[in-house]
Amino acid sequence: MKMSGGVEWALHCCVVLTAAPAPVPAGRLAELHDVSGSYLAKQLQSLSRAGLVHSVQGHAGGYRLTRPAGEITVLDVVVAVDGPQPAFVCTEIRQRGPLATPAEMCTAPCAISRAMAAAEHAWREALRAVTIADLAESVTGDYGPAVFDGIRAWLR
Amino acid sequence: MKMSGGVEWALHCCVVLTAAPAPVPAGRLAELHDVSGSYLAKQLQSLSRAGLVHSVQGHAGGYRLTRPAGEITVLDVVVAVDGPQPAFVCTEIRQRGPLATPAEMCTAPCAISRAMAAAEHAWREALRAVTIADLAESVTGDYGPAVFDGIRAWLR
Ligand code: FES
Ligand code: FES
Numbered sequence: 001m002k003m004s005g006g007v008e009w010a011l012h013c014c015v016v017l018t019a020a021p022a023p024v025p026a027g028r029l030a031e032l033h034d035v036s037g038s039y040l041a042k043q044l045q046s047l048s049r050a051g052l053v054h055s056v057q058g059h060a061g062g063y064r065l066t067r068p069a070g071e072i073t074v075l076d077v078v079v080a081v082d083g084p085q086p087a088f089v090c091t092e093i094r095q096r097g098p099l100a101t102p103a104e105m106c107t108a109p110c111a112i113s114r115a116m117a118a119a120e121h122a123w124r125e126a127l128r129a130v131t132i133a134d135l136a137e138s139v140t141g142d143y144g145p146a147v148f149d150g151i152r153a154w155l156r
Numbered sequence: 157m158k159m160s161g162g163v164e165w166a167l168h169c170c171v172v173l174t175a176a177p178a179p180v181p182a183g184r185l186a187e188l189h190d191v192s193g194s195y196l197a198k199q200l201q202s203l204s205r206a207g208l209v210h211s212v213q214g215h216a217g218g219y220r221l222t223r224p225a226g227e228i229t230v231l232d233v234v235v236a237v238d239g240p241q242p243a244f245v246c247t248e249i250r251q252r253g254p255l256a257t258p259a260e261m262c263t264a265p266c267a268i269s270r271a272m273a274a275a276e277h278a279w280r281e282a283l284r285a286v287t288i289a290d291l292a293e294s295v296t297g298d299y300g301p302a303v304f305d306g307i308r309a310w311l312r
Contacts, residue, residue: 001157001158001159001160001238001239001243002157002158002241002243002245003157003243003244003245004157005245005247007244007272008244008246008247008249008268009249011268012249012250012268015268031253031254032253032254032255033249033252033253034252034253034254034256035249035252074268074271074272074275082157083157085157085158087157087158087159087243088159088163088164089158089159089161090164091161091164093164093165093168093189093191094168096189096190096191097187097188097189097190098187098188098190098310099188099306099307099310100190101299105299108298110295110298111290111291111294111295111298112164112167112168112171112230112291114294115230115282115283115286115290115291116159116163116230116283118282118286119230119279119280119282119283120279121282122278122279122281122282123275123276123278123279123282124275125278126271126274126275126277126278126279127271127272127275130271130274134267134271135267135268135271138267138270139266139267142264142266142267143257143261150255151255154254154255
């Protein structure tokens with residue numbers, strides 16, 4: 001099971017945007033993270049499509065978060081970049097072969113599918129419990145408030 | 157994020173093996189599930205490498221579980237087939253670019269990485285909480301005990 005590598009970039013960008021006093025051009029975010037502009041643009045477009053960031057046009061344009069960082073969860077970002085589909089997809093194996101379970105007995109998911117769904121639910125709830133604001137606070141706790149001052153100064 | 161499709165087959169095979177009075181040849185498991193023998197053999201080999209099933213050689217040979225179904229968790233099977241690596245892999249983005257965090261300040265994972273690890277932990281714990289014996293019991297609960305009688309009769 002492998003999550004898109006874009007998730008790490010997208011989350012780091014969101015945390016940076018909490019500190020930005022003005023919209024940040026995609027190119028500046030790419031430069032700050034030393035990553036290809038086109039690659040990062042793809043992640044930002046995913047965030048934009050999901051309504052998490054907004055692209056402001058014009059000469060002072062760039063990306064900003066569409067709502068307070070406390071209202072954007074890590075799950076929102078993961079789903080925006082990695083897609084909403086569950087990791088486990090049941091293909092109804094039980095309905096195959098000589099002992100196939102009749103379709104009319106398969107209206108509810110099988111026990112295996114239920115176990116996988118319960119685990120995915122636990123995973124999603126854990127990601128939903130953490131917001132971008134929480135991450136920014138943890139970053140401050142880990143490295144001190146000067147980190148965001150540094151980002152703000154660099155972005156200016 | 158996408159889990160290997162082999163997980164569904166492997167789990168269904170393990171549940172079938174709980175009912176088998178004798179080792180079951182890979183070809184019979186494939187026939188029972190109406191799937192290509194070579195594809196299923198690959199999943200059974202993964203289970204075997206992980207020590208969850210054992211291949212008995214000889215004329216009455218086949219696969220059997222290596223230990224009681226109550227001692228094999230869904231997580232064991234998922235890790236055997238899908239691999240042990242976490243879905244989220246941190247590439248240390250924070251150490252890149254003009255404001256890179258110095259390596260000596262990066263001995264502990266960053267807040268983003270911690271949030272992802274906590275979610276993976278929740279997912280694993282949920283899968284670890286369910287055993288193959290639990291699944292077999294749920295299957296009995298869902299369809300009645302005749303299901304396993306039918307499998308036993310077909311395997312004979
Ligand atoms: S039929 Fe899909 S998990 Fe059982
Ligand atoms: S540096 Fe990898 S998640 Fe932050």
